[in-house]
Amino acid sequence: KAGVTQTPRYLIKTRGQQVTLSCSPISGHRSVSWYQQTPGQGLQFLFEYFSETQRNKGNFPGRFSGRQFSNSRSEMNVSTLELGDSALYLCASSFTPSGANVLTFGAGSRLTVL
């Protein structure tokens, strides 16, 4: 059974650019959530999608957005990149959005903003 797949694994961008990260959940999982991990702030919740609808959103500026497709795959986009956006972006999937569910995480996309 394939795990959560995130692409790309590594990328380098410059300030002002935008970036799109992709996440393919485990087959059958319909909920996808995103987390940002930085040394300064730790692991912070970005947003969660279920059935193509954003169900929950963390405290991030509007430059951070996402979407989910009918096959449950999800993308997140960061526009007008800032140096502080350098981070490991982790995607996780579960069957439903319930907080009781175990989240299965991908290996992450490591973004470096220069």
Added chain:
Amino acid sequence: AQKVTQAQTEISVVEKEDVTLDCVYETRDTTYYLFWYKQPPSGELVFLIRRNSFDEQNEISGRYSWNFQKSTSSFNFTITASQVVDSAVYFCALSGGYDRGSTLGRLYFGRGTQLTVWP
């Protein structure tokens, strides 16, 4: 609000020592779930255990054991006879919001404890 505190930033032990990772949480909810995840250098968070707020039984899985105490809002994790392969960052996490219905699927993570096991 939900909050998780892992006071130990880094711990170093020598192989075969026992080590306990502390986790203290804060919540106003009566229904919530606690988790431990392990993050090896590869970056992927690996699930270790889930415990709900109504189940205070301690759990043992091989060399791993967990002590959940609601009275002290703690959910500590002990590794017995540590091994080099246990070296990783360990995160304690809390979900919840069932009482308020507003945080479905969201986890609140502690800052993590970097465990280094030396041979």
